[in-house]
Amino acid sequence: MHPGLPSALTCSCSLTSDLPTPQAIEPQAIVQQAPAPSRMQMPQGNPLLLSHTLQELLARDTVQVELIPEKKGLFLKHVEYEVSSQRFKSSVYRRYNDFVVFQEMLLHKFPYRMVPALPPKRMLGADREFIEARRRALKRFVNLVARHPLFSEDVVLKLFLSFSGSDVQNKLKESAQCVGDEFLNCKLATRAKDFLPADIQAQFAISRELIRNIYNSFHKLRDR
Template identity: 80%
Template sequence: DLAKPPVNEPREPEQFLMQAPQGNPLLLSHTLQELLSKDSVQVELIPEKKGLFLKHVEYEVSSKRFKCSVYRRYNDFVVFHEMLLQKFPYRMVPALPPKRMLGADREFIESRRRALKRFINLVARHPPFSEDVLLKLFLSFSGSDVQNKLRELVQGVGDEFMTCRLATQAKDFLPADIQAQFAASRELIRNIYNSFYKLRDRAERIASRAIDNASDLLIFGKELSALGSDTTPLPSWAALNNSTWGTLKQALKGLSVEFALLADKAVQQ
């Protein structure tokens, strides 16, 4: 007889049952401050070079709640996101930033880092997600096979409502005018999204102009500094004497410092 392939040991369903929330589960029982205090996660870039041509970007992910730092790559975030979607198919899992295969410039990498930070903080402060073992593993597991560990946690468990005690009572919590409420909510969300999209576009244009302005101020200051540092002696026919010219050069150097400060402030805006 052929040997039977090994199978995972069955796990008791009770192990994965979620605690039923108190009161109406349709109402959020947390204040904004309580949600923000759940965790604060930092995501910092760690450039890493592999081989002669290919470069991979690694991130240091630090959780204030779990008091630890781990290293993650973009693909680790992708698997974590996929497992959240698989386990919580009826919830609004935050979206991940896109992956660019080749030619990722510094601006794109920094933009994606900020987006990953927003993503992981939204997940870490989401009431159900924040208490799930997936998040704890992603933020605290320091091994090299985090992707396999994440998949193992979800394997054979089923989605959230297969193990939730409220699943059999779900219809009882739905209001009679649920379709009308959904329609109104969709319209409101669409309007909010369109407004924030326009605001983001304008903010990016303002930031771009600020960067250009800072660059011009810096160049202006450098030219003033170069002029103030010129050591070429005055010709005999010059109307200015050396003392007056020296005073002017000192003033130009002082102005160059002021322009450098203005450039720094423009970048920070």
């Protein structure tokens, strides 16, 4: 054995013993020490907060949108869809333009809410792949509306899903124009300011600063 080996081991052990021993930290302690995210302090009993679960919204209705194989129209051919609702136990035929008027009436009655978007309309040269993609998008649109807490209770939705007459667009327009928009008929509209969070201005300032930082970071990455 090399004569200097024991002294080297002793030196190494002494250096190791002088090092501080790290303290074990439980995962729960890390969670407790982490700062809580900043959130708006909403007033208790706020009727503007959604009180439905996802499963409750999904159970409101399931709407099927199926493509009718034969194109309709004497001169200008157009595609029709069979729209079936479990809730209303109905099956009606709708054109793309019927969906457009339906969405316009929702925007008219609910100008302060996010009405789902419609897929684009292609006038000429619509291939089979485009038509199928639009059918799926229309199905997604109408199911989002049918499961919305407020849209699902409106007469416009019931007309669109159950009216079997030939003038569904006129019926939709008449039903929407008679009552005006939601703000004129909502009992909570006159007390809207009472439901704003107390720290809303501070939260707006934080959000503006965050957006500004993201915007600046994006430009730095772009200019590299």
